[in-house]
Amino acid sequence: MSVSLFNEARQSLHTVRDVLRFAISRFHEAGLVFGHGSTNAHDEAAYLILHSLHLPLDQLEPFLDARLTPGELQSVLHLLYRRVDERVPAAYLTREAWLGEYRFYVDERVIVPRSFIAELLREQLAPWVNEPEEVVSALDMCTGSGCLAILLAEAFPNAEVDAVDLSPDALAVAEHNVSDYDLGERINLMCSDLFSNLPEKQYDLIISNPPYVNAESVAELPQEYLHEPELALGSGDDGLDATRKIIAEASRFLIPGGVLVVEIGHNRDVLEGDYPELPFTWLDTASGDQFVFLLTREELVEAGY
Structure with missing residues (x-):
């Protein structure tokens, strides 16, 4: 993900729905590979967004049209940028992984x-x-x-x-x-x-x-x-x-x-x-x-x- 695209996103994206669409597009464009907790671009993008915003991980729908503060948007885009640019598995970005209902700390x-x-x-x-x-x-x-x-x-x-x-x-x-x-x-x-x-x-x-x-x-x-x-x-x-x-x-x-x-x-x-x-x-x-x-x-x- 180019720096110019990252900066453009900060100016153009406003809601959770906006960021979700943007993330899915970038994940597909970059050809990311999944398998570290999710199996597709939508689920991984939703997880990273919800985690960054400190929202329940199983409740995307109620928040789709919520507007993000500039600071929130910056935090979400930073995670998405690293996922695309560095190909870091989502679990290492969030420092957590789930097996069923059990959450575990993980790092590299x-x-x-x-x-x-x-x-x-x-x-x-x-x-x-x-x-x-x-x-x-x-x-x-x-x-x-x-x-x-x-x-x-x-x-x-x-x-x-x-x-x-x-x-x-x-x-x-x-x-x-x-x-x-x-x-x-x-x-x-x-x-x-x-x-x-x-x-x-x-x-x-x-x-x-x-x-x-x-x-x-x-x-x-x-x-x-x-x-x-x-x-x-x-x-x-x-x-x-x-x-x-x-x-x-x-x-x-x-x-x-x-x-x-x-x-x-x-x-x-x-x-x-x-x-x-x-x-x-x-x-x-x-x-x-x-x-x-x-x-x-x-x-x-x-x-x-």
């Missing part, structure tokens, strides 16, 4: 939260976890911002949760979020390269949303995704290096009857080809049944893991 030290596992936790992993109140120990591997660890603690109120990440920077963000939800007494943040620094301990439940983008896809990522930590995106040539290590070691850290749940993106065919001996259960989500697998401790042990 962590990947923007987006996980199919979050959807599954809302149902307490039913029917695979029969008695949620009996889950007393859970592990979130590759916790990043701590969002899934927090959802784990919310879904299983009797559980103590260990949240593990290799990045101290990510753990600092997770600490912020754990504090926001007042869960410091139930969530333990731990710095470890997967299982390498964990104490010998067994869990009822292990979940993980590890890096899983293959090298070819990493090389072709749109500019928006390059703002995220590379460590949190790619995992070897086929994207499954971290997942293989998790499969290899998980049984040692699960109680009898314990469950492992891992998100792997679009890598189902490759994973099943590499592990024909494992009876993966693919969990249904709103986007399909190929993104998250479940294995029990017994299935892992029987297959030699």
